[in-house]
Amino acid sequence: MGRVAYVNGQYVPHSHAAVHIEDRGYQFSDGVYEVCEVWKGQIVDQTAHLDRLDRSLRELQIASPMSRGALSQVMKEVISLNRVKNGLIYMQVTRGVAPRDHYFPPAGTPVSLVMTAKSVSSSKTDHIAAKGVGVITVEENRWDRVDIKTVGLLPNVLAKQKAKEAGAREAWFVDKNGLITEGGSTNAWIILKDGTLVTRPANHGILKGITRGVVLKLAEMKGFTVEERGFSLGEAQNAQEVFLTSASGLVMPVVKINECILGDGTPGPMVQDLRKSFHDAAELIKL
Ligand code: PDD
Numbered sequence: 001m002g003r004v005a006y007v008n009g010q011y012v013p014h015s016h017a018a019v020h021i022e023d024r025g026y027q028f029s030d031g032v033y034e035v036c037e038v039w040k041g042q043i044v045d046q047t048a049h050l051d052r053l054d055r056s057l058r059e060l061q062i063a064s065p066m067s068r069g070a071l072s073q074v075m076k077e078v079i080s081l082n083r084v085k086n087g088l089i090y091m092q093v094t095r096g097v098a099p100r101d102h103y104f105p106p107a108g109t110p111v112s113l114v115m116t117a118k119s120v121s122s123s124k125t126d127h128i129a130a131k132g133v134g135v136i137t138v139e140e141n142r143w144d145r146v147d148i149k150t151v152g153l154l155p156n157v158l159a160k161q162k163a164k165e166a167g168a169r170e171a172w173f174v175d176k177n178g179l180i181t182e183g184g185s186t187n188a189w190i191i192l193k194d195g196t197l198v199t200r201p202a203n204h205g206i207l208k209g210i211t212r213g214v215v216l217k218l219a220e221m222k223g224f225t226v227e228e229r230g231f232s233l234g235e236a237q238n239a240q241e242v243f244l245t246s247a248s249g250l251v252m253p254v255v256k257i258n259e260c261i262l263g264d265g266t267p268g269p270m271v272q273d274l275r276k277s278f279h280d281a282a283e284l285i286k287l
Contacts, residue, residue, distance in 0.1 A: 004081040006074055006115040011081060014116065023112055024095040024105070029152035031094030031112070032056035037247045038079055038087050038117065042284040044247070046072065048210045053093070056149045061104070062095050065113040076287050078117045087119040088248055092151060125249065129275055132255030132267040133244070134168035135183070137233055140175045146182075146207055156184040168256070170244055172233075175205060179230030182206040186244035186252065189215070190231055191270055193240050201228040211245040211278075218274060218281035233257065241268035243275075251275035 003014035025031035034053045037044040050068055057064055065071070075089055094112045098105030142155045159171035163184070170183040180188050181200060187209040189199045197219050202208035219226050236242055242254040242262055251274045253267030 001081075003116075003118070004078070006078050006113070008110075008112055008114070011077070017114070017116075019094075019112055019114065020097040022100055023097050025092065025112065025151055026094075027100055028095075028102070029150060029154075030060075030062075031092055031151045032060065032062065032149050033090065033092040033151050034149065035247045036075075036089045037250070038084050038089060039122075039279060039284070041085050042286050043075060043079070043089070044279070044285075045210045045214060045283050046075070046285050047283055048213060049247075052149060052208070052210065053091070057093060059145070059148045060095075060150070062093060063111050065093050065111050074113075074115055078115045079287060082117040082119070084117045084119050086122045087117060089115065089117040091115045094151070120248075128169075129249075129252055129267065132253040132265075133170060134163075134166075134256035135170045135172050135242075135244075135254050136163045136166050136168045136258055137174050137180070138162060138171045140173040140181055140205075142173065144204075146205065147202070149207055153184075160184040169252075170254075172257075174233060175230075177230070178232050180233065180236065181230075182209075183244055183246075186246040186249060187212040188236075189243050189245065190236050190239035191241040191243075191268070194225075195240070195270070196225045196227055198227045198229060198231050198235075198239075200230050209245055209247075211247055211250060214278065214281050215245050215251060215274060218277060221281060222273075222277075237262070241271045243271045250278050 004011050005014045005017035007017050034049045036049045092114045096109040096111045098109050138159045163171040172183050173181045175181050182188050200206055237257050237260045244252040253271040255262050255265050
């Protein structure tokens with residue numbers, strides 16, 4: 001059997017999975033999403049991801065598609081139907097299908113829920129991490145509610161494409177004060193020469209990454225000093241080590257920012273260690 005997607009109550013072949021053209025996610029980006037890692041047949045940080053999904057839905061006044069228990073069941077089913085042992089699960093909730101009109105649809109309009117899962121070879125991601133990645137900087141041009149994980153990702157798409165065309169993997173947004181907010185799909189970190197970990201506080205200007213939360217916990221376990229504050233491009237280019245965090249890339253070393261090669265151009269030992277021990281601090285739920 002090929003890949004299977006969950007679409008509004010049904011498990012359907014991935015190649016035929018579709019939503020209506022008047023789904024509000026399609027027409028207005030009126031929806032939210034989550035991406036969770038599947039690692040060795042376990043769902044990573046499910047509780048935190050579903051808590052954030054609830055928050056995103058609440059902030060946009062979109063109803064929850066189903067109870068948490070039911071959602072967990074669908075997640076398990078999608079993972080097992082796709083035989084994913086290592087990979088990613090994607091879920092998206094939109095305000096549902098209704099004749100195109102900016103106002104919210106009538107109360108009681110069912111929300112849409114779509115879920116997919118795919119295998120990702122961990123050796124491929126590990127290979128990228130072993131070399132480290134490049135980052136470029138772009139001007140922050142997103143709305144000020146990037147704390148909500150909406151499917152409205154056009155600035156992120158454009159920024160990441162620009163990075164790709166420049167031979168880099170990620171684009172960092174820089175705010176009007178000259179401080180890095182975050183990447184197009186990752187949170188940003190630096191390690192200072194004295195070993196202090198620095199990352200922007202998650203109160204404004206960034207998505208509060210679940211991986212970021214786990215790395216904060218891991219850093220505490222390992223006795224790092226952590227400063228939650230903004231940092232500039234110059235500070236990052238002079239840092240001892242630099243990295244990105246996300247559910248899809250976990251702890252990803254950065255070796256180049258714009259034209260500046262960091263250190264000897266290879267991932268440093270602290271970042272490599274954080275990457276290796278990441279799952280020690282994560283929540284792991286067996287399927
Ligand atoms: N991206 N910042 C942005 C803008 C993101 O899109 C993401 C996640 C993160 C990291 O969050 P987390 O650690 O919870 O994955 C930060 C997902 C993986 C994506 O869009 O594919």
